[in-house]
Amino acid sequence: MNYARFRPRYVLACAASLVLASGAAILTTTAAQAATGCRVNYVVSSAWPGGFGANVTITNLGDTVTSWRLTWSFGAGQTITQLWNGSVSQSGAQVSVANVSYNGTITTGGETQFGFNGAWNGTNPVPTDFALNGTACTGSVGTSAAPPTSGPVVTSAVPTTAGPTTAGPTTAGPTSSAPTSGPTTSRPPACTTPGGGSGPYPAGYETSGSLPNHTIYRPECLPTEKLPVLAWSQGACSANGTAALNFLREIASHGFLVIANGNPNGSGSSTASWLTQSMDWAVAENARQGSKYYGRLDTSKIAVAGFSCGGLEAYEVSNDARITTTVIFSSGLLNDANDYQLRRLTKPIAYFIGGTSDIAYPNAMDDWGKLPSGLPAFMGNLNVGHGGTYDQYNGGEFGRVMVLYLKWRLKGDQNAGRNFVGSNCGLCGTQWQVQQKNLTL
Template sequence: MKLRQLIRRVIAAGAGIVLAGALLTVPAAPAHAAPGGSGPYPADYETTLRLPGHTVYRPAVLPTGVLLPIVAWGNGACRADGTMFENFLKELASHGFLVIASGRPGGTGRTDADMLTEAIDWAIAENGRLGSRYRGRIDTAEIAVMGQSCGGLEAYEASADPRVTTTGIWNSGMLSDLDNHRLARLHAPIGYFVGGPSDIAYENAMDDWNRLPAGLPAFMGNLDVGHFGTYGQSNGGEFGRVGAAWLKWQLKGDPAARAMFVGQNCGLCSGPWQIMRKNLT
């Protein structure tokens, strides 16, 4: 039985979380992050009454003269725990991003794609709100939606929002051909970051890759680490390093970050990553 059929049948039977090791499985809680991440702006997280169902990762001291692009993040298992990917998300934020994860710290329950849109709406509103610590500090023209596993499916859905300027799909892929219409709605560069053939989402991600709209800039990176990636490692491990680079290129135009993905001698062209590219310049 094909993976998509198997997962769909389990969900249809009423299971909230799929079989152990399958696409919506909850990974083990990550180890405690190295404080702040490795970027120039040591990061922390907070909650706010204006967005009560989310966790906000940002530089602990907001940098002067630096605008923070927006990154909306959906968790694996669509789990409403905003600290489920703490190491990884602190790493991203430490490079000068406002990262908003669905769910409160240590939260329970499930999330949906609307929560990614809510995160974007909140950040844009905070940039203009009198009295907000973020007033005039957010780059509201540069927005990423990303997610792992089930959260990647949420990111697909939220990517139809015309404000989105890049999408990140982590260990994820469409579960059913009935959802492939969402691929046709993609309009911004997309990056896939998958755990290699041992990743339960590998087949799905590769199928999606072959169905992307013609002309869409796209990157596919496979690192042989399986479905749970390196998120729990210090600073999010290799996934944290490459994820930060993707965001720095796509949302900040960083030429050094771009060199990791583009060209015959790109930074990821040799080494453990297996990569494919479409329309990247």
């Protein structure tokens, strides 16, 4: 369909589904600088015929290291084609990834993360022989002279569909994993309710009689830390609150309360006022004694975001004084008469667009050129088209990057912010095409 300036508001109908593969390796190692231990989470975040994406998180369990090199071997001829947040070399099956200038130090209990795209043919098994700074992973803190023949590997089955769309908490996907940045945080030991997402707080969704026409995504067991809030509007301005289930549940699993326009599997269309209702409800519930959210939300940190038509609704409310940041996915204003919505922006904004094949690309780039001078802004283009990666396992690459952005803007995570700031940012030089305005850590 045509998506151009001066055209009527559009209705989006799109679907994307990929067969994904995933695995996680949880290992312990020592560093050459000191007798240390570590945990490595290797997770395949997306896959397509002949290719895949993976995220690797190293958690330091021992003494601080000031530089690191992680090595492993692929077991089925996989090759790395592009890597970010590290420097890679590969010889045959042997892979070596070293730190870059901004992430060499890992303090005790801290972590660092890198990601890559790779090529595969036939099978894509998880590596089992990770070593840090030349010392093999042994499964305990200490030293080891040689890699074991097999490490303690934990894998998880991956659904071959986009995930369930029925109302209620879901169980698809791993129930816990290290977060993409910042110290590892565990959910309370008493929490045994299943949920989804790759974050430390497995998440599901619910509805509330006091907030009609909405779906609320939250950690199944609320953590002790306060949850920042994301108000979300669906593609096509749809009133189906589970239209982006995998994507929104992934965000919630990293310690956010996500309120989506629409009931689970709902029908009809939303309006921008529903986003305001989401913010009103979160503020009220945080202050209401007897609410499960009483004092548990950080209502000083609220993001508003939307995909496609939902992005237009996010623009409409972006001048609300409670909003910390606005995030636009594959969207742009349809009529120059609405450019006043750009001129009134005063808070940071980010765009995540599907590349030149995205029907919203021209409008998004037009908006980018009209942003107020001095406004902190990020533009990321990923060549996936208008459909994005929302239906992929844990929201795919858009899910991964949105978590990082919200950790930075709503939780003050500077390591996450480094993915967006500077000429050597974590997304710079990757499959993302990056533009920046007025960004500082």
